[in-house]
Amino acid sequence: MKITLMSRGSGRAVRLAVAGCALLAVGAAGTPAPSTAPPDPLRASGTQVRLVEGAPEVPEVSALSWVVADARSGDVLAAHEAHRELPPASTLKTLFALALLPQVPAGRHRATDAELAGVGEGSSLVGVEAGRDYAVDDLWRGVFLSSGNDAVHVLSAMAGGKRAAVARMQATAERLGARDTRVVSPDGYDAPGQVSSAFDLAVFGREGLRDPRFAEYCRTAVADFPGREGAYGIRNTNRLLTGAEGVEPYPGAIGVKNGYTSKAGNTLIAAAKRGGRTLVVTVLNPQDGSSGAVYEEARSLLDWGFRAAGRVRPVGSLEPPVAAGAPASPRPGPSAKPATAAQVAASGQADGLGWWTVALAACAAALTAGGTAVGARRGWWRRGWWWRRGAR
Missing domain, CATH: 1.20.58 (Methane Monooxygenase Hydroxylase; Chain G, domain 1)
Incomplete structure (x- = not known):
């Protein structure tokens, strides 16, 4: 018992x-x-910069948000409200290109009425016509030079349609660590909830310059586009690249993309190369009021970046966070022995759960x-x- x-x-x-x-x-x-994880300085309000002795002061600009970054290393040299979510306008076409350039097959395509039906009123157009055959290269030049929403819609259709294009764009943004971006319309046309940030746009510009096709399209100043009565000339609307309306071309400019809507104001991703160094600058919605302000403010930030390079400590990086694409914690192999309680206690950590x-x-x-x-x-x-x- x-x-x-x-x-x-x-x-x-x-x-x-x-x-x-x-x-x-x-x-x-x-x-x-x-x-x-330490706090991210780029998420703090105001201007973020770490000057060392002898470094030039950051210029005063009126933009709501901006970033100056080194394209090779991804180091952010200075920024102002880098993660502020704002409408991106046509600078979002950089993300469109990153997501769809690998998806759209080369060759020719005949545009249809259905593909052009959803182009928003007042959109910038390159002149795509239903029933006409176009080389895919021409359509991409229409996107980069003329910011043609008509070309965007045709290319979207070739890659599965608008919904598929938006999904690919969102997935691409997440893969690159661009967490401020919400895609609703692939052409950047104002849409409820569609936002990006100066940081994310700098990420897209830097990533695009690594792609030979993207880099070629974004630095093209002028090209011919097919029309009813033969080809006609189109000119890149990025004034820092071509110069127009009182804006002088920037020495060493290599693109990337400008934009404008009544809601977003003027937006710009600009890149330039000087002395073996390439900088990417993003400027969102200058409050100056003039149409050329976005270019002149980008100019002053580029000038500062080239002077300050090597004399500032980075305040952040355009590289995706390691945690975003890192594999899970290593698991023991078949021959490994599980840790004992004493070993876990001695290590002081176990997948972040602590004393539990x-x-x-x-x-x-x-x-x-x-x-x-x-x-x-x-x-x-x-x-x-x-x-x-x-x-x-």
Whole structure:
């Protein structure tokens, strides 16, 4: 009888241990891991820059948001409200190109009325006509030079339609770590909820310059576009590249994309190369009021960036966060032994769960020991019972 009570008591102890471990597991699942990441300076308000002795002061500009970055390293040299979410206008076409350049097949395509039906009123157009055949290269030049929403809609149709284009754009933004961007319309036409940021647009511009086709299209100043009565000339609307309406071309300019809507104001991604260094500058919605302000403010930021390069400490990076694409914590291979509770406690960490993980590991060890003990007792009791029965 005494042996039977011991067996029941051991089972009760094991059941209590199981219940306690379950409660610990619930607590662990509901307790977020403490964050050890330092605050991101680029998410602070105001202008962010780290000048060293002898570095020039950052110029005063009226834009709501801007970024100056090194295209090769991705280092952000200075920024103002870098992650402020604002309408991007046609600068969003850079993300469109990043997402769809690999998707649209080369060759020729005949535009249709259905493809052009959704072009927004007042959109910038390159002059695509339904029923006419176009080389895909011509359509892409229509996007980059004339910011043609008509060309965007035709290219979207060739890659599966507007919805598919938007999904690819959003996925591309997330892959690049551009978390401020919400895509609604692939051409950048004002739409409720559609936003980006100076930081994200700098990411798109830098990534685009790495693609030979993107880089070629964005630096093209003039080209011919097919029309009813033969080809006609189109000119890049980025005034820093071509110069127009009182704006002088910027020395070493290599694109990237400008934009304007009544809601977004003037927006610009500009890149230039000087002395082996390439800078990317984004400027969103200058409050100066003049149409050329976005170019002149980008000019002053580019000038500053080239003078300050090597004399400022970066305030951030355009590189995607490691956590965004990092694999999960390494798992032990088939031959690896699981860590003991003591090893977990000594390490001070376990996938970010802290003391919860230590407690759970201790529970596991206790259950293992308890199960072994109960099994031993039951085995002894059974051996005794069979012995007694045999003795009778």
